[in-house]
Amino acid sequence: MKISLIDENANRLLQNEVIIKIRNLINAKNLERGDKLPSERIMSEKFGVKRNHIREAIRRLEFYGVLKSMSQSGTILAIGLVGFNGMIDEIISLDAPSFNELVETRISLELKTVGLASQRRTSADLKQIKKALNAFKAKISIGDDYLEEDLLFHLAIAKASKNSTMVSLMLLITPPILATYDRDTVCEGDIAISEIKKHEDIYLAIEAKNPELATKMMSDHFFKLKKHIEN
């Protein structure tokens, strides 16, 4: 999507069609930032699609901040024409992200959040991270699937970074990773034990408020994954 993960490919193509038509219309009319678009009903009729398709397209463009829908009044262009055209192309060409892309992005994000968390964590944050770490260790020690507990550990760290935007991005990126993850390659007995050690190292670095060390530990933690996606 969306940034979205879900294609629901049936709809998506139609929605892109509508977006392109809106783009063409805006360009044809040479609208500028703040100008009003035709009403949903009119576009619906002119484009030959149902109104809710128009609404969906507008919602999507609103999500990316290029349109702004104003209740009982109208929809306006929320950005200049230049930026609008440049963004539209990217929005409609967003395909479903690959596993490697997602992991690459996640690693980049987490190397940042763990550093920030080391600087900004409160004692309450630390407590939460510790709690997540313990749940993770408990799950691993009984040889169970620990993927979600791992996620919550990393999420707790992101939250301690005090940057809610990065938390949002983590929330967006992680689920499709979990969905794709080959669960078999994860839990591997003794290797799982070493995973505990790495998580503890990260925790200790955050506790010690040592951003450089925390970043390095997180990087080590991702080493195997990084190698994996380079194949």
Added chain:
Amino acid sequence: MKISLIDENANRLLQNEVIIKIRNLINAKNLERGDKLPSERIMSEKFGVKRNHIREAIRRLEFYGVLKSMSQSGTILAIGLVGFNGMIDEIISLDAPSFNELVETRISLELKTVGLASQRRTSADLKQIKKALNAFKAKISIGDDYLEEDLLFHLAIAKASKNSTMVSLMLLITPPILATYDRDTVCEGDIAISEIKKHEDIYLAIEAKNPELATKMMSDHFFKLKKHIEN
């Protein structure tokens, strides 16, 4: 979101209420990954809200990958109960991101994309970046507002990173930044000229396929902004 920029705060609170009720229901029934939720109509009646509110809440949770709605069949829990509960708390507590958070995230992202772009850019990518750079320079030389051209330059770089996930994130993050940006503090004559130089340096580093240099140049480019948000 949302990650979302738009609060439409009226709706948001109700939607969070519904999400919390769905959370409670799932926990009360001890659902596991793959289990079906009650139908939209039943939840609508049980929660005392209209069905479209239920649908909106489900859509949002689907967006974050915790639910999966299956046409004419039902909605299922797409994640384990542990991960579900951990994510819900974050999702409902996502407040509108502050300017500083957004900029901090953007800088982190762009330092990564510019490095990747330096490694992976094709000649076509380079051409696109050059084109965006020229548009930027043209706009600056006539003393006009260049914010959107700047955005497109950075977007072109992100695209050259060959990571569509990062492009998505850029698209999500940048608009609220533009919206908040104090346009007055940007264009300042001779300073604007030095901005051109910095952009050209970034371009040259990407052309030379030198990730380290490109990252440094991008970092320099963001130096002033970085200082600004530290106040």
Added chain:
DNA sequence: ACTCTTAAATTGGTTAACCAGTTTGGGTAC
């Protein structure tokens, strides 16, 4: 008993009518 068929009930999705604000423009008072 067991399997296959089939029709009724249930599902998420779609549609068109409806609603309450907002905008608009012509008419009225001065």
Added chain:
DNA sequence: GTACCCAAACTGGTTAACCAATTTAAGAGT
């Protein structure tokens, strides 16, 4: 000529009826 007002038209948002696909389970046939 100008300012004001108010009703008609139009706006995005909401609602409830409708749809087609799926699921369910009862029943017929063997």
